[in-house]
Amino acid sequence: MRTRLQDVWRRGEVAVNGWLSIPSTVTAEMVARQDYDTITIDLQHGLIDYQMALPMMQAVGAASDATVIARPPWLEPGIIMKLLDAGALGILCPLVNTPADAEALVRACRYAPNGIRSVGPTRAMMVYGPSYIQEANDAVVTLAMIETAQALDNVEAIARTPGLSALYIGPSDLAQSLGHPIRMDPTDAPVLAAIDRILAAAKAAGIKAGMHCMMPDYARQMAARGFDFVTLGNDVRMLTAELAARVGAFRA
Amino acid sequence: MRTRLQDVWRRGEVAVNGWLSIPSTVTAEMVARQDYDTITIDLQHGLIDYQMALPMMQAVGAASDATVIARPPWLEPGIIMKLLDAGALGILCPLVNTPADAEALVRACRYAPNGIRSVGPTRAMMVYGPSYIQEANDAVVTLAMIETAQALDNVEAIARTPGLSALYIGPSDLAQSLGHPIRMDPTDAPVLAAIDRILAAAKAAGIKAGMHCMMPDYARQMAARGFDFVTLGNDVRMLTAELAARVGAFRA
Amino acid sequence: MRTRLQDVWRRGEVAVNGWLSIPSTVTAEMVARQDYDTITIDLQHGLIDYQMALPMMQAVGAASDATVIARPPWLEPGIIMKLLDAGALGILCPLVNTPADAEALVRACRYAPNGIRSVGPTRAMMVYGPSYIQEANDAVVTLAMIETAQALDNVEAIARTPGLSALYIGPSDLAQSLGHPIRMDPTDAPVLAAIDRILAAAKAAGIKAGMHCMMPDYARQMAARGFDFVTLGNDVRMLTAELAARVGAFRA
Amino acid sequence: MRTRLQDVWRRGEVAVNGWLSIPSTVTAEMVARQDYDTITIDLQHGLIDYQMALPMMQAVGAASDATVIARPPWLEPGIIMKLLDAGALGILCPLVNTPADAEALVRACRYAPNGIRSVGPTRAMMVYGPSYIQEANDAVVTLAMIETAQALDNVEAIARTPGLSALYIGPSDLAQSLGHPIRMDPTDAPVLAAIDRILAAAKAAGIKAGMHCMMPDYARQMAARGFDFVTLGNDVRMLTAELAARVGAFRA
Amino acid sequence: MRTRLQDVWRRGEVAVNGWLSIPSTVTAEMVARQDYDTITIDLQHGLIDYQMALPMMQAVGAASDATVIARPPWLEPGIIMKLLDAGALGILCPLVNTPADAEALVRACRYAPNGIRSVGPTRAMMVYGPSYIQEANDAVVTLAMIETAQALDNVEAIARTPGLSALYIGPSDLAQSLGHPIRMDPTDAPVLAAIDRILAAAKAAGIKAGMHCMMPDYARQMAARGFDFVTLGNDVRMLTAELAARVGAFRA
C-alpha cells in the first residue's frame, strides 16, 4: 500500500494538509477537491464525531487520493482504533505531553507485536485491500501534537519514541500554555523559539515535523523553515473569512 | 408579527440575502452570523431536502433575526406548505413561467379564503406565537423566479398576480433559456436588457424585485439599479473560492 | 394478514389513534408504548419526511402491534407508494376535495388491476411476509380527509368512492375553510353541523368515519356520536401542555 | 466527459448494473467495490430519499468509476433535477406509460433548448468539472421503465421519443399489470413475449434495452437475448439470501 | 460575556433547569420555548450523543437565552471539551466521588493556567464572540454530581475544590447507593438527611447547590430549603405522563 503522504515525504517534499471541522460530507468533498496531499478530519475541536467522520472519509475518497488523517478528541485507544478501522491512515493525537503518551499513541496504532491495535479493519480492508493487516503498521502515520509547556519540556524524549512519525505543533494551545497571547500564524519571538525547538527535536530524532498554519504565506515560511507538513487553513475559518469579506464590502 | 425583511422594505432599503446550499446546520449558523437581512435555504439546486432544512432553520434562528426564505425544488404545494409550517416566512419559487404558476404559488402560501394552504403550522406557531395563523397571510412573502424565455414573455402579467410579493431573477437559467452564455453576475447587453425588463415589470406592478448576485460590487450595482433584494454569494462558491485562493497561493 | 385496526373494526369498536409530529424514533416509541390501536405518522403538518418516517415505523413496531398509518404531504402517488413500501398499512390523505381525488387516493394504494401501485414492497414484505402482495389490497386502509368547503359539498359522492375505507375530519382546516374560528375539539354549532354531515355521509356509504381529537372527553363524545376512529392528542401538543403546566406551576 | 456506461456501450458490450435499496453509505460502498459498470440508487422502491442518496453517491464515487443512475419515486421534475444536480448521470424513470411520459422524462433531464432542466448543478459541477453544463445533455442517459399493460401497448412509440436512451423492463409490475404471477427472473411464456416485444421496440428505434435480473445465469441469458444493460441482484435480496442460507444451514 | 444562569444567581434567585433526554432538535426547541433559566442536555442517561447534542444546542439557541449545560457520559476530558467547544456554558458531571474527581472536572473546563482545556472553541467563539477564550474560565460553570455513598462521605472536601461552581444531587443513584428505594422527588428521612448534608456542604464552601426534581411542588420545596438550582421535569417523563393520562382517561 502506497500513501500519498509517504510518497510526498519520500520525494523530500512538504505535504500540504487540508482541515475539516464542519460535520458535513459536502464540505469534506469540497475541501478534498483542492490539491491537498492530506486531509485531516478533526474530531477534537472540529464539530465532528465518529458517525459523521465515516461518511466524510468516503466523501474525501470520492474526490481525492489525499491521505486521510484523523484527530481524535483525546488519547483514547477506543476512538483511535475506530478511526483507523474506518480508513484513516494517520492519527494526529492532541496533547501528547510525555514519552509515555507518545508510546501509548504508537501502540494504539500498531497491530501486535508492535502494539495493541485490535484486528477488525472493517472499512480499511474494503478500501486498501486484503493485505491491509500486513501493511498497516507501515502505512499508518502517527503524529504527536506538542502544545503544552510540559510537552515542550519533554519534546526531545517524545521525538525519540520508536514508531512515532512526526511532531505537530498546535500554536494556540502552546502559546496559551506558555503564557503568551494566542495568535493565528504566530510570529512573536518566544513562540517562534518554542516552534524552533520542536522542529529541531523532530529533525534530531529523524522524524517529521508539522505545523498548523492558516495563510499561504505563513505556510510557505514554515516550509522554508524546515517543516515537512503544513496545514493550510480550515473550513470554518475560510468560509467565515469569505463571508465577512463579501458582506462587509457590500455593507461598507 | 414583524419580519426583518418587511421592516427593511418599509424603510425603503435593500434587503441583503444569504444563501444556503450545503446541507449542514453548522454552515447555516455561520452564514446567519453575518449581517444578512434574509437567509434563503435552497432545496432546489442546494443539496438540501426537507429533513435537513428543518434543523437549518433552527440554526439560523440561533444566530440571527434574518427572515428565513425557502426555495422549494418545484412549484408543488406539498413541499411549499411543509416549509412554511417549519417556519419559513418566504417562498422563492423556481420556474414561475405563467400567471397561472404565480397564482398557484400565492395560493399555496395563503390560508383560506385567500388560498389553499392547509392549517397546521407546527413549528411556525412555536416560533411566531399563537396568533400566527391570523398573521401568516400578511407575513409570508412570495417571490416568483423569472428565469425562462416564457417567463420573460409573461413577466408583466406575472407581476400583476394578486398577492405576489416580488419577482426574482435567476440569471443562469435566464441566459441559458435565451440562448446566451451563462455567466455569474452577467453584464452582457441582452441579459441586462432582460433584467431591466423584469425590474420594470415589478416596479410597474408595485411589487419588489430581487436579483441573484455573487460579488459585492455587482450586488451594489444591482441595488443602485433599483433592486429591492439582492442575494450576495452562496456558501458553496464562497468556501470554494477561498480554498482555491489559499491552495493556489501556496502551490504557486 | 390481520391488522389491529381491522380487528377493532370487525369487533365494532372504536379505534384510538396516536399521532406523531416530532421527527424522532424515541418519541415514536414512547407514543407506541401506550395502548393505541393505530399510530399515524404525519408527513404533512408533522416535521417529518420519508427518511425519518422509515425508522419511526421500525420504532413503532418495536413497541406495539398498532397499525401504522401515514399521512403524506399531498395527494401525490410517489410518496404514498413509498410509505406503503416502508410498511404503512393505511394512508390518511389530506385535502380530498372531489370524488376524483378520492379515486386517485384509492388507486395509488392498490395493486393492479385495482389501481396503479407499483410492485416493490421492500420493507412491507419483510414485515408482513411473502404473501404481502396478494394481501395488500385488502389490508391497506384509505382514509380521505374532508377539510374544505369544497370537500363538504362533495362529501356524499366522495364517500361512495369504491375502495375508500373512511372519511376523516380535519376540524381546523374545515373551520378555516367554512369561515369559522379554528378551535381544538370544536363545539360550535356550524362546525358540528358539518361534522355531522360528514359522519352521516360515511355511514350512508357504508364506510368508516374518523375524527381528529385532542382531549379524552371530546374523543369519547365523538365515539359516542358514532365515529369509528378517533385521534387522541399529538406528541407536540402533549409535551407542550405538560411542560407549560409544570413550569407555570413553579413560576406562579 | 466520458462515462463508463457510454464507454461500455460504445464498445458494444453489456453494462452490468448494481442496485441500492438500503439507505446506507456503507452498503453503497460495498456494492460499488464490486465490478459493476453502473450503480442505481433506487428512490422508488428502495428505502432511500434524496438526503440519503447524496452521501451514497459520494460513497459510490469513493469506490468505483461506475456511472451513477438514480431511480426517482415518480416522474416528477423536481426530484429528477435534484438527483442530476447531485451527480447522477442517468435517470431510470418508473412507470413511463405513454410517449408524453417519455418526452417529459427527457425534457426534465435536458438543459434548454432541449428541455426544461434548471441550471444549478451544484455537486455535478464539482465532480465532472466546469464544462459540465455544456456536456450534460450528452452525458446524462434517460431510461424509461416499461412495466404496465398500457406502456406495452405504447412501447414502439415510447421507444421513438427523441432523446430517450433506453427502455428498461420492470418484470414484477409488468407481470402484475398483465395479470400473470410475479416471479423473479421470469421465464413463463407470456411475460417473455412481452419482454421480447419491448426489446424489439428498443432495437427498432435504435436505442438500448435494459432488464432487471436477480441471478447471474438469468442475466447472462438476457445479455445473450440482446439486452445492453442488465441489473444483477440488489442489496436487500443478496444480504437476505446469504443470511437465510447460513442460518438455515446451522439450524437444519 | 453574561450568562442567564450567572445573572439569576447574582440576583440571589433560584435557577430553573429544563432537561433534555430525547435526541431531537424539535423537542429541544419545545423545551427551550418554556421559561427555563438553563437547559441541560443529558449525554449520560439521555439518549443523546455528541453529534446530536450539537444541533440541539443550536435549537435551544433559536428559542431561548437559557444557559446551556451538558452532562457528559463520564468524567472524561475529551467529551467535556467537545461539549464546551460546541457551546455549552456548564458541565454537570456525573459520579464525582472524590476531591480528585472534582479537581479533574474543574481542570477539564478551564484553559491554562487554571486547567488543561485545549484551545479551539469552534462554535463557542461563533456564538459568544472573539473574546470567548479570555472570558470562558469565568463563564463556564462546573457542577459536580453527588450521587454515591462515597461521594457523600467526601462531600465537604469535594465542595471545597477551587473552581467548582456547585454540587448537584442525583437522588436515584444516591438512594440506590445508600441502600434505600429509588423514588422520584424523595421525601423519606434518610435520603432527605443526605440531601441536607450535601446542601450544607455547598453552603459552607460558598458554592451553589442543585437538586434534580420532577414536580413543581417538590421543586418549590427544594428552593425553599435553600437550593439555588432546581431541575423541573424531563422531556421523556413529561411526554409519557401526558400520554398515559390521556389514553388512560379515554380507555377508562
Place this chain on the structure above:
Amino acid sequence: MRTRLQDVWRRGEVAVNGWLSIPSTVTAEMVARQDYDTITIDLQHGLIDYQMALPMMQAVGAASDATVIARPPWLEPGIIMKLLDAGALGILCPLVNTPADAEALVRACRYAPNGIRSVGPTRAMMVYGPSYIQEANDAVVTLAMIETAQALDNVEAIARTPGLSALYIGPSDLAQSLGHPIRMDPTDAPVLAAIDRILAAAKAAGIKAGMHCMMPDYARQMAARGFDFVTLGNDVRMLTAELAARVGAFRA
C-alpha cells in the same frame, strides 16, 4: 424479565448470534428477521457509534425477540452504561486481559451494591418495564473477550470473576497476538489449542463460552466442541460474499 438468551441457556442449548457492523436500521432489521437468538451490535470494529446503535436496537426489536448485546469500543464505563440504558441486555467487552479488566466490566454493568452502574435506564425501562432496575443485575449478561496472549495467560483467573457470564473468543486478535496467521474459522493446531484452553477455563469456572464463527459448518463444530454461544457470520461479510459470487459468476 426473561431474556431469550437466558432461556436458551436454561434449556442447555447453544445460542446463535447475529452480528451487526453496518450502521443502518434497515440491515439491522434484516438480520433480526432471521432466526437468531441474540443480535450483537458492534461498536468496536463495526462502523457504528452510539447514536446509530440506538435506532438499530429499536429496529431489532421490531423484528425479533432476540436478546440485544452490544460490543463497546473499549472497556470504558461511560459507553457501556449508555448502551445498557438504551436497551442492550448484554455487553461483549473487547480486550479483557486481566481479572481486573473483567471485574471492571462486571461492575460497570451492575447497579449498587454489586457495581457502579448509574441509575437512569431511559429506554431500558420503557422496553422492559417499571421493575427493570430491580431485575437488571440478573438479566444483563457480561461477556469478556479473550483475544490476546496476556488474556490467555490469565484466562482461568478471568473466568472466575464473580458476576462474569461468559468468555468469548475473538480468533483474529488471538491469532495475531500469538504470532499465528489470521484466518476466519481457524483450524490450525496452535489456535485450536488456545481455543480449547479458553473453553476449558469457562467450563471449569461454571460460566459460558462463546466463539466468533463465520460459516455454519464451523459454528456447528464449535457447538459440538462445547461452546454455548456461536456467532454466525456478519452483515458485511455476508453481503460481500453474495455480491462477489453473483458478479463473479456473471463476469466469468
